[in-house]
Amino acid sequence: MTGVTSTPWRESFEFDRHDIRYLKVKDSAEKFAVIQFGVCPFRWDSVKKFFIAHPHNFYIFPRQEVPGSDQSYEFLCQTTSLDFLAKYQFDFNTCLSEGISYLSRIQETAALKRLSSVCLDESSESLSGSKKAEDLQFTRMVDVLFAERMKIKIREWRDGLLHGSNNSSIFPQTSDNPDQRFQTIFFKTRPAFVLNGFTSHQKKLIQMVMEKHFNDLAFVRVTDEETLCQRQLVVYTDSNEDRDLLMKEIKDCLLNETKRKVKSAVGFRKVIDLLSSEKKLVVGHNCFLDFAHIYGKFIGPLPWSAEEYATSLRNYFPYIMDTKVLLNANGSFQFSVKKSSTSLSNAFASLCPGIASGVKDPSLVDKLCVQVEVHVDEQRSLDWNSGAKHEAGYDAFMTGCIFAEACNRLGVDFDMHSTTFGLADEKKLENYINLLYLSWANGDIIDLRTGKRNTDCLASSTTPKTQFREVDFQNIVLLWGLQPTLKPSGIRECISRVFSQSSVSSIYLIDKTAAFVQFSKTETAAEFLDMMESLRSNNGPISVLHPLSKLLEGGCTRAANYEVYREICISPLSKVLFADQAEAVKIKKSRSGSLKSISEEGMVKEDERLGMENSDDNAFHSSDEKERTSFAQSFR
Known part of the structure; x- marks a missing residue:
């Protein structure tokens, strides 16, 4: 991917509710491009x-290939993401020059509708001009x-057809012919001649004649x-009926050509x-953002709520497995994979050492481990390694190997799953299917069956890190427009x-201009809001002396x-500073006393990183860089 967060305050925070986290993922998927797909x-x-x-690696690039459209794609790039890709020898030239383009289903439908309308207009005009x-x-x-002169020449050609004379004497096709502007052909099995070398004004005069x-x-x-x-x-x-038939043939030809061009533009x-039509289990690693990109790039605009998104996504991919959820939720993997090492590469090295090493070392190969034979370019190998770290195709291969070994350790009998749905109907996996990490840092898992946060998935794990703190969001107050010198203390x-x-x-x-304040009681939070509003509206000496x-x-x-x-995060804007974002969204006080947004305007920018303070004056960055890297393993 060309980036992850459009601005620092759109990173994942501890106090982000699950619906806020979805909005931030939605913003990322809408503003950045996928340029490699595994x-x-x-x-x-x-x-x-x-x-x-069978690993496959695709370069994709969203160029505009729909004929007659002047709309071009726009996406953001983060320097850190591009630097990461360059570090691992990503071929930008191949991506730009040979990357496969694509249209989403919504874009395809819109293109067909628009071009079909244009074709109908063209077909109706093809037998007539812009002027009668x-x-x-x-x-x-x-x-x-x-x-x-044209009337005479055309009549001679027509009379030659009707009376069977040699039309080559009228419009001879020889190098000695002084007038090569007429070329006799057959069009739709009908005799015709092409008007070559005439100006547009002359062609209008011929049409009039x-x-x-x-x-x-017919002038076509x-x-x-x-x-x-x-x-x-x-x-x-030869008749009015034949003329109508010709017009229908032209219209059908234009429509078929339009469909062919749009179908070609569908691309990747x-x-x-x-993959969607198979309705089989699709496996990813920390793949919520990945599927948001798939939905936004290849299906249509992402819905505004996590519930709508989950319902719609399951229509296309009814069975999804997140191997990060599987590894962290099942205690049987805790001895093999440490909780802090469930990134894709670490999990692959821990669970599949024989495959990960790329060499046939008997000390690394456990006979109880699942074996994988790789078929690439008609070659077979049991110790395949693409040699390209962080290549999307190899990341997809690692993800599949992790899942296969996890199933093996859970006691899944692979011979029993040759049905249409494969492992999707395996009882030992049913508690993990359609559960995706919305935020690994906070343990937020979204259940695609309901679109809501799942709180029971990590219950089987005994690792203390899984005991995440529950937050009462009614106790949280949002402050913005603060002085940059004001510290949390x-x-x-x-x-x-x-x-x-x-x-x-x-x-x-949140950044140097905004912060969350978590109060111990809801009543205190409400009283603080009332007091702040009162002080803002009263600039008297008493207010100046107030703490x-x-x-x-x-x-x-x-x-x-x-x-x-939430209203600020919903906005498609991404101002650098949170205070500027709130101002651009134009938050205004409502009659009920709460604040709401009334309009949106602005552009996307970037700025400094963010900090956090709990009980002391030490602020630190909250970015979870390793997890974001793992988040993008299957896609670039």
């Missing part, structure tokens, strides 16, 4: 008792003479299939359609002087409940 089908050989893998004969007038004597003097001749505009240039023809039709989506001190030392549970910096006045320095500080944070 697919690796696995098939179980029941005779040889091993899997056969009666609308054209001779303004010069040269036009009168030209029209008369035909419409006025020759009812059995067609596009040459080889040169893609438009040609004008005079076609003979054909691979996605094939200063915010805590101001609030504690009004309420108590225990009134604030934690403070989380909270330090928060209001600069005159731009605002406070709101957690729902306003």
Whole structure:
């Protein structure tokens, strides 16, 4: 992928509710491009008792290939992501020059509708011009003479057809012919001649002559299939019915050509359609963002809510397995894979050392481990290694190997799963299917069957890291417009002087202009909001002496409940600073006392990283870089 977060405050935070996390993933999938895609089908050989893998690596690039469209794709790039790709020898030239283009299903439908409408207009105009004969007038004597000469030549050609004379004497096709502007051909099995070398004005005059003097001749505009240039023809039709039939044939030809061009522009989506049509288990590693990209790039615009997204995604991919969920949720893997080492490469090295080593070392190969034979370019290998670290095709291969070994350790009998749905109906896997990590840092798992957060998946794990803190979002207040010099300890001190030392549970910096304040009680949070609004509206001397006045320095500080944070994240804008984002979204106080957004405007920018503060004055960056890297393993 060309990036992960469009601006620092759109990174995943501790105080992000699951619907907020979805909105941030949605923003990422909409603003960045996928430029490499890895697919690796696995098939179980029941005779040889091993899997056969077929890894594929695709360069894709969203160029505009729909004819007649002036709309081009736009996407963001993060320097850190491009630097990462360059570090691992990503071939940017191949991607740009040979990358496969694509259309989503929605884009394909819209293109067919638009181009079909254009074709209907063109077919109706192909037998007539932009002006009717009666609308054209001779303004010069040269036009009168030209029209008369064309009438004579066309009548001679027509009479030659009707009376069986040799039309080559009328329009000879020899090098000695002084007038090579006429070329006799057959069009749709009908005799015709091509108008070559005439100006557009002269062609209009010829059309006028035909419409006025020759009812059995049609003036036709067609596009040459080889040169893609438009040609004008005079076609003979022996009746009105034949003329109508000719028009229908032209319309059908234009429609078929349009469908062919759009189908060709669908490009890489054909691979996605094939995967979807199989309705089998699709495996990824930390793949929520991956599937958001698949949906947005190849299906249609991402829905606004996680619930709608989950329902729609399951229509195309009914069975999805996240191997990161599987490894962390099942205690049997804790001895092989440490909780802090469930990134794709670490999990692959831990669970599949024989395959990961790329060499036939008996000390690394456990006979109980599943074996995988790789078929690449008609070659077979049991110790295949592409040699390209972080290549999407190899990442997909690693993901499949991890899943195969996990199933092996769970006691799955591969011989029993030759049905249509394969491993999707395996009872030992049913508790892990359609559960995806929305945020590994906070343990948020989304259940695609409901679109809601799943809280029971990690219950089987005994690792302390899985005991994530539950957050009451009614206790959280959002502050923005703060002075950059104001530290978390200063915010805590101001609030504690009004309420108590225990009134604030934690403070989380969004960036240098905004912060979350988590209160210990909902009532305290509500009282704080009322007090901040009162101080903002009253600039008297008492307000200046109030302990909270330090928060209001600069005159731009605002406070709101957690729902306003959602409204700000919903906006497609991505201002660098959170305070600027809130201003661009134009948060305004409603009659109920809460804040709401009333409009949106702006552009996407980037700025500094973010920090966090819990109970002391030490702020630190919250980015989880390793997990974001693992998040993008199967895609670039």
